Amino acid sequence: MNLDPNNYRAALANTLKQDADAGHPEWLLPIRNEALKQFLKQGFPHNKLENWRYTNLAPMSERINASVAQPAAVSDAIVPVTDSDSLTLVFVNGMFSSQKSSRTGFPAKGIVSNMATQLDTDGAEDWLRNSGDSDLAQLNLAMTNDGAVVQIPDNIEIAQTIHIIFTNTAEANVFPRVIIRLGRNAKATVIEHHISNAACVSTAVTNISCGEGSHLTYQKLQEEHARSFHVAAQTIKLAKDSHCDIVNIDLGAAIARNDLRILLQGSGAEVGVSGLFLVDAERHADNHLHLEHQAANTRSRSHYAGVMANKGHGVFNGMIHVLQAAQKTDAALNNKNLLLTQGAEIDTKPELEIYADDVKCAHGSTTGQLDAASLFYLRTRGVPQQVARNMLVQAFAIEVVQQLANESLREYVQNSVEQQLNKLGAVIEN
């Protein structure tokens, strides 16, 4: 792939200037330089790589240029409200907006905050070192301007939902970063929400660690503008007896890619993952899920639902990887897909790689169409065909949607799904 390093160097120069202006600590500079070096060495991911077979990022690489950070046009930003009680952190075009964020209700200082203003605190380096090994994580590390940091101390439960919103108003390149650290027996609910009203390019990184006995509910909702790119690398590490419920929903962007890596590192750790993606001719979604059972008695349940319309192309790649030490692993992974029209496509590959001998692992995938008998039944009640179709797609998605943390978020997502379906409906032929 054609990759002009000068573009990236110019972009980095921009970021470094901002660091200097903001008075960021000196340790940041070598980290950024090294990350860019690593990124340029490996290059932009391309179709010849097994991992990127079905997702072509060439148009995205061309759009990454020196115009990294855009001034925040705060007034134009869409700020979805899903729960009036939640603690919201809003980032407009990559920069924290205190104006759009919650003013009150925050727990003690530093527990929920934006990264850029906290870089001089102890441990801040760790937020920027630990970037996982996804292909674009290094690029994020080199360029990121700001992000959210959620650090819950031992034995603390945050009752309010923490709602992190990355909203983009301009054709910006953004590099959002979310850091979540749960101490022992801590408990929190975090929503990471990406939304835009202009064609942006978002390279997102989320790093999560769940301490011993902690409980995290983490839900990501991606509804970027229809001509956007959204490439996300999420890494979640679970210590002994910790528990994480994850939802990953992709409703937007021209090209969306999620690399979700879950490492069950301590015995007794448990994770539940629910995913939903909706694609059509203009929209492509690629979900890569990698579950690594590293310790004994760990448990995972994963369920992804894909809806493909028109000539849309969805990709699901799910891997359960059980290391030798992870005896008594109990893992199940399932992907089901709905093809709404002829010409719609899904490439699905659930995989197992097992090195322990005493485990319970199941994986599978199914692909089908809307059930004609159900559709007819609804229509005989007077429900118009398009509405009936939407009802059945919503019903298909409900297993994932009902995992969402609160009623208002569920309604919000249901409405978003419905809007998408109505848009699709106009072009769906029988």
Added chain:
Amino acid sequence: MLLEVKDLHASIGGKEILKGLSLTIKAGEVHAIMGPNGSGKSTLAQVLAGREGYEITAGSVSYNGVDLLDLEPEERAQAGLFLGFQYPVEIPGVNNVYLLKAALNARQKAAGQPEIDAVSFMRMVKEKAALMEMDQSFLSRSVNEGFSGGEKKRNEIFQMAVLEPTLAILDETDSGLDIDALKVVANGVNLQRRDDRSVLLITHYQRLLDYIEPDYVHVLANGKIIHSGDKSLALQLEAEGYDALMAKAAG
């Protein structure tokens, strides 16, 4: 004339099932169609409701003066047609009440009427559920999911009671019901009877007609109505079986 079926021929997969069926139903009448298994009763019901996949090779169906076969299934329903399925479909993830609300609102919209308000809708739905001796918990469950055979049939009649159709076609709503459930279902149907509403009961057994008195009884065999009469025909069928009638028709 509410419904006028004339010389209807319908096939599926190249096989002719209805072979010249004629039937006339006036407003306010209850008709029963009886017939042996495989004679085409469900096919008639499905064709009238607009199921895709059937080829109508001859004949016509007029409903309230319009060509029924020209309408989409939802347009038929919005015009007051209802089909109680012999095998109601389970639809996980679609809420019973949500469906009814969508159905009623679609009808309102088709008639140029405003949407019904949520409070009076819920009150009405609860009343009708009580009438069908249905537990309120059924309302918020997915359509027919995990319902027993009898509960599904009851749910069909409940839906009918909410939608108040002009013509209800009930396909073997009585089969698989114990006597208590049968009475509840029959009561639901009887409450639906009005001068301006008609019912087409499809049944295999005479016993339903002990509870719902039809104005006319028809015998359907091999894709055709071979005999029509009043309710005494049902008793005669019960005593003599279909064979005698079919032999007579053939002879």
